Amino acid sequence: MLHSKAVTIAVALYLITTGFPAHSQSYPARPVRLIAPFAPGGGVDIVTRLVGQKLGEALGQQFVIDNRPGAGSNLGTGLAAAAQPDGHTLVVVSVAYAINRSLYKSLGYDPKDLTVIGLIASAPNxxxxxxxxxxxxxxxxxxxxxxxxxxxxxxxxxxxxxxxxxxxxxxxxxxxxxxxxxxxxxxxxxxxxxxxxxxxxxxxxxxxxxxxxxxxxxxxxxxxxxxxxxxxxxxxxxxxGFPGFEAENWYALLAPAKTSRAIVNMLNVELNKITSAPEVQERLARGGAEPLSGTPTEARMYVLHEMKKWAKVVAASGATVK
Missing domain, CATH: 3.40.190.10 (Periplasmic binding protein-like II)
Structure with a gap:
């Protein structure tokens, strides 16, 4: 897991080496659609609304929450994967995003059509x-x-x-x-x-x-x-007695895969600021969640690791959904 204090130096170095090209400074140019691929009231919905509110305050544009439940979150996630890669459609996913790749015979989208902006939080069972x-x-x-x-x-x-x-x-x-x-x-x-x-x-x-x-x-x-x-x-x-056992419900912010690096970096910086804020950490703690942060690369590596881990568990369980 990538916790706030552990990644401060890494994020700073990442920003120094990447920077923000000029065209990213005009983003967002209009309200941003933020998809929650589950019904209102659940963990993903709560985290999405918290992140959307704080991103809107930071970037000066409204982040409109769009609940699109269905197919174990594949419906809403697929809508984000098919959206224009201009940063104006984003999606908050959970560990189900990693599980579904092996669980479902057809996702309805290709995970390669999405990129991970950053991790938000995790909560144990x-x-x-x-x-x-x-x-x-x-x-x-x-x-x-x-x-x-x-x-x-x-x-x-x-x-x-x-x-x-x-x-x-x-x-x-x-x-x-x-x-x-x-x-x-x-x-x-x-x-x-x-x-x-x-x-x-x-x-x-x-x-x-x-x-x-x-x-x-x-x-x-x-x-x-x-x-x-x-x-x-x-x-x-x-x-x-079971070293390495870990099964957490994590949340991450994703964008269409061809979204510019500048926009991804900008959103990552703002997301790290949000999860580092004491007010946000307290709200997450009330839901049993711990804040996460890190660079887009670190977040992508974590999600890929989770996909591989849960693929083995799904195969061993025999679970499948058409």
Whole structure:
């Protein structure tokens, strides 16, 4: 992950070496369409509105939020890929962008038609179990699963969702062989987990933390490489015997691939300023998210790494969507 403090020098050097050609100074010339490829109210929508508001304030033009849900975010992402590469159509994507490349037989667009401007934030999932399960750590869960093969199931928000693939990554790294029970959405899955119909889940941390705090769910580990401020005292899975385990829902800003380097650089600089602002960091923290920053090149490399990682998990899970 590319955190604000860690990249300050890198960003400064990047700007010195790239600079801003004169034609970028007239951008944006009109309101910018900022696509959120999910329905209003979710994490992507919230992050998109926050970024759009701050970019509008910084650049003196309105950033109009355009919610275009459908096909697991492929519909809205495809609209951005097909847009004119003049910087006036952008899209905020999540980890689903990396997962979908392997999950869907046809995306409806070519990922090569998009370029990554920068990372915005990331939020971990939380490995939780029903309180009746006699385990208190990820390792103990794996031991129990191996002693009673096929007896432990886990809920997900649906096949191919981050809650599903986080569990499959855990299966592949631990050998736990937890059995998948897909639901139509995270809400029904958590309800059945609380009632004991299923025993394990990897929900988003904000969806789970209230139930953890009132004792309805037992936390075993967070899926980020660093502990989460939202779940103090809960160790990372990586530090609990599974080094390198990481499954986070990240957000990134993308543009059509042929957008000028000057505009991409300008937006990257403004995005880094936004995620470094204390007010924005506090708003992200309330949603369980950590701010990210870095150069466009660093962001692209991170997204490519995520695509490769999740391709292996999707293949191992057998999940596919036509």
């Amino acid at each position: 939380l490995l939780v179990v029903h309180p009746s399960l006699p385990v208190s750590s990820p390792g103990a869960l794996v031991d129990l699963a191996k002693r009673t093969p096929g007896s432990l199931n886990y809920a997900s928000a649906g096949a191919g969702t981050p809650t599903h693939l986080a569990a499959e990554l855990f299966n592949s790294m631990s050998g736990a062989a937890l059995v998948h029970i897909p639901y139509r959405g995270g809400g029904p899955a958590i309800i059945d987990l609380i009632s004991g119909q299923v025993k394990v889940m990897f929900p988003g941390i904000i969806a789970a933390i209230a139930h953890v705090n009132n004792g309805r769910l037992k936390p075993l580990g967070v899926t980020s490489l660093k502990p989460s401020r939202v779940a103090p005292g809960v160790p990372t899975i990586a530090a609990s």
